[in-house]
Amino acid sequence: MPVISAPHEFDVSDLFVDLHPIFARHLYLKVEGFNFAGSIKLKAAREIVAQAEAAGVLGPGSTLVESSSGNMGVALSMLAANRGYRFVCVTDSRCNAATRRTMQAFGAEVHTITEPHPVDGFLGARIRYVQEMCAADEKVVWLNQYEAPGNWMAHYSTTGPAIASKFPELDVLVIGAGTTGTLMGCARYFQEHRPGVKIVAVDSVGSVTFGGAPSPRHIPGLGTSIRPGLLDESYVDTVVHVEEPDTVRICRQLAANGYHFGGSTGTAVAGALAWMQENCADRSTRAVTIAPDLGERYLDTLYDDNWVRDTFGATALAGDEERNEGRAAR
Structure with missing residues (x-):
């Protein structure tokens, strides 16, 4: 063991x-x-965070933000708690209550989008909210699991x-x-x-x-x-x-x-x-x-x-x- x-x-x-x-x-x-994140998303979250830290994108005082339907949010919540980052998960109304509560238990802030974008659906609405957060605060870092x-x-x-x-x-x-x-x-x-x-x-x-x-x-x-x-x-x-x-x-x-x-x-x-x-x-x-x-x-x-x-x-x-x-x- x-x-x-x-x-x-x-x-x-x-x-x-x-x-x-x-x-x-x-x-x-x-x-x-x-695993302690409960899903395969731990692998991607671990690698994306490691690459961002190595590149100097993440550091003391950074706030992580990510759009997630659930499992990536939980994995990043766990990593953020362990590594001392603030984390905001932007999800939508399809994310189940147990997943939201798990993220909050790790100390994450969960923002739930309730209205889909007219063309790009809930994902489009989530990404637009993330982009607004990044534009408003230079300490906010979007890891962008969709392209990382x-x-x-x-x-x-x-x-x-x-x-x-x-x-x-x-x-x-x-x-x-x-x-x-x-x-x-x-x-x-x-x-x-x-x-x-x-x-x-x-x-x-x-x-x-x-x-x-x-x-x-x-x-x-x-x-x-x-x-x-x-x-x-x-x-x-x-x-x-x-x-x-x-x-x-x-x-x-x-x-x-x-x-x-x-x-x-x-x-x-x-x-x-x-x-x-x-x-x-x-x-x-x-x-x-x-x-x-x-x-x-x-x-x-x-x-x-x-x-x-x-x-x-x-x-x-x-x-x-x-x-x-x-x-x-x-």
Whole structure:
């Protein structure tokens, strides 16, 4: 058991779940929620902050500010608390209450945007607020996770190599797309070191990341209303779009088997299964996807029947009764 002196020094990087017993596919899930920030965003936050400090952009008296739907905000809140920075997270009304309270527990200030920009949605409104903060105070530093090279570099040096080492015969790597930092870092690594591995990006319906039509989205994590500056589609072989009710169903199916994950995991697994259903008739293809966080921050949303019913309709709960019956029979 390691002994640490700073919270960002601990991160479980070698845990994978074999999903074959649940979905009858050779699909493996890299679990990234076991660290003190509770998500994969710790890797990017740690690298972006380190690069900013090395460049002299961050220093004593600096105030960090970032736009985040949740997990990056929590990771930066933790790092800011440990390193003595003031931190302001600019989020929006889709950020769940547990995430907001976690940031505040670390000492962060949370500003919640309640009205989307008419063209660029909630993300556009958040970024405009961040820019106003920077213009008003020269001590405010925007790390800009949507364009910071440290975002993808963190995964090029950690996540990609960890997957490649564990799965030397991997066929497909399926990555959910938010800021696209994880996607770009892993895709770059595999193109250089294992070019035969197919890269599949998973996005939410309603996201504009890959040119889709914008529409309301309710689950934070994946998808954007502004195309991320980090994205280079030349590294991506194909894109799968997932409806949010499918995210809910997969999350609940995983939970019915004892695995409690967040919304981005449900979306990524749904996308991976859809791609494998269409492209892997012989069921021999070996694929890996990523679980960015765990499920406790989503108890009031994805795992609340009333929220699901009010948000997506009763059909989004279809299958729960059968899963519960199957669980009781075991």
